[in-house]
Amino acid sequence: MTRRRHQTLVLSYTLTCNARCAHCVSLAGPKVKRRMPLAEALEIYTGAARSGLFDTVYLTGGENLLHRDDVLELCRHGTALGLRTEVISNGFWALDVERGLAFLAPLVEAGLSTLQISIDHHHLPYVAAPRVRHALEVVRRLGLQPQLCTAIDRKEPAPPPEIEDPIQAGRLRLDQVTAESFDALVAAEWAAIDPDVEQLLVLYGVPRSECVPVHVKSSLLRAGDPRAEAIVARYVHPKIVVHHQYTGPVGRGATLEALPRWHVDQWQDESCHQAGESPLVTAEGDVFPCCSSWANEPQMRTTRCSGGNVEEITHAIRQDPIARFMHYQGPRQLVVFLRAQGHDLPEQYGNICDFCSSLLARFSRPQLEAFIEQYYQDQPHRRTFATRGLVFDAQVQDHEAFSSI
Numbered sequence: 001m002t003r004r005r006h007q008t009l010v011l012s013y014t015l016t017c018n019a020r021c022a023h024c025v026s027l028a029g030p031k032v033k034r035r036m037p038l039a040e041a042l043e044i045y046t047g048a049a050r051s052g053l054f055d056t057v058y059l060t061g062g063e064n065l066l067h068r069d070d071v072l073e074l075c076r077h078g079t080a081l082g083l084r085t086e087v088i089s090n091g092f093w094a095l096d097v098e099r100g101l102a103f104l105a106p107l108v109e110a111g112l113s114t115l116q117i118s119i120d121h122h123h124l125p126y127v128a129a130p131r132v133r134h135a136l137e138v139v140r141r142l143g144l145q146p147q148l149c150t151a152i153d154r155k156e157p158a159p160p161p162e163i164e165d166p167i168q169a170g171r172l173r174l175d176q177v178t179a180e181s182f183d184a185l186v187a188a189e190w191a192a193i194d195p196d197v198e199q200l201l202v203l204y205g206v207p208r209s210e211c212v213p214v215h216v217k218s219s220l221l222r223a224g225d226p227r228a229e230a231i232v233a234r235y236v237h238p239k240i241v242v243h244h245q246y247t248g249p250v251g252r253g254a255t256l257e258a259l260p261r262w263h264v265d266q267w268q269d270e271s272c273h274q275a276g277e278s279p280l281v282t283a284e285g286d287v288f289p290c291c292s293s294w295a296n297e298p299q300m301r302t303t304r305c306s307g308g309n310v311e312e313i314t315h316a317i318r319q320d321p322i323a324r325f326m327h328y329q330g331p332r333q334l335v336v337f338l339r340a341q342g343h344d345l346p347e348q349y350g351n352i353c354d355f356c357s358s359l360l361a362r363f364s365r366p367q368l369e370a371f372i373e374q375y376y377q378d379q380p381h382r383r384t385f386a387t388r389g390l391v392f393d394a395q396v397q398d399h400e401a402f403s404s405i
């Protein structure tokens with residue numbers, strides 16, 4: 001896991017939600033009464049600022065804006081400490097633009113820096129498309145970047161083609177951008193995105209011409225160039241940034257028969273870059289290396305958070321052997337290793353987190369740590385890569401030569 005000075009701490013502040021989406025990874029819903037005490041969340045903010053390791057706190061859930069006054073206090077506290085607060089919401093509060101403005105404006109005044117709105121087929125029965133459109137308009141009028149988080153079903157186990165950075169690929173020249181050329185570039189960049197994302201936007205009545213795929217904005221932000229910043233301000237900011245991911249049969253989605261699954265042999269190995277990069281603290285103070293289905297197995301926590309001991313929990317996450325394994329080898333490697341030893345693990349998987357969930361649900365932490373040790377004794381070159389902070393590259397054949405570098 002790479003050490004970055006500034007990263008994001010994720011708080012699962014509440015698991016209560018006014019929706020009960022069929023694919024919800026965190027098992028949130030109206031009857032779920034899990035919520036972090038506000039005083040504990042404020043302490044975590046203080047600890048995050050004190051640690052110097054984080055510049056952002058991301059509130060996930062559940063629907064955190066059901067507790068708007070708590071979020072307001074967290075935003076104010078974060079702003080006073082120099083921390084950004086980001087929130088993801090389903091947009092239920094935007095009954096119309098006027099009421100949405102009245103609801104959200106105090107949060108933005110208190111320093112809310114990002115509000116993402118999540119949409120997909122499973123959200124639609126709970127939050128109708130017009131509310132999402134109102135929410136986007138509210139966010140825009142309050143001066144934030146409108147953002148949509150979309151989720152679609154995967155069609156095949158092969159990893160989607162890697163999306164090129166348009167600046168590095170020479171398609172976006174910082175000195176030659178006009179309104180027309182930027183729109184043309186964005187239209188061409190959509191070709192790299194699964195067409196189901198566009199279908200989803202159509203369903204919500206959001207024209208693709210008003211949207212920018214997130215990789216275009218990321219490319220500009222990474223450039224670290226004043227011209228790129230000006231392009232973001234002028235051409236990206238008025239549009240809607242669209243994030244996209246695949247739904248999977250994890251969390252409540254595990255019960256969805258319709259979600260596609262494929263045989264373990266049809267999948268390729270994939271390391272999980274998320275593992276350990278943005279620690280999650282649950283409503284009960286359990287700490288996990290990611291904000292996905294791992295957090296549904298409380299006994300598999302890495303450690304506990306209390307009294308804002310953020311530096312300590314970050315250290316524990318970086319040392320967690322299971323998180324390190326997922327980060328450097330990926331969960332499929334361990335599934336394949338254990339299946340070859342005769343362990344009873346499923347044949348079919350729907351996404352990378354499904355591999356992880358199968359392991360975490362079947363074995364105890366000491367068992368998994370022992371399996372990982374056995375795995376590394378079997379494949380010492382992979383340990384060498386990981387201890388040097390590198391994801392194993394199957395193309396590098398000469399492992400002994402690598403080990404002697």
Ligand code: SF4
Binds near residue numbers: 025
């Ligand atoms: S996916 Fe989001 S909106 Fe749906 S139940 Fe889960 S937390 Fe609530």
Ligand code: SF4
Binds near residue numbers: 289291
């Ligand atoms: S693969 Fe595992 S570690 Fe990575 S995000 Fe999914 S559950 Fe978390």
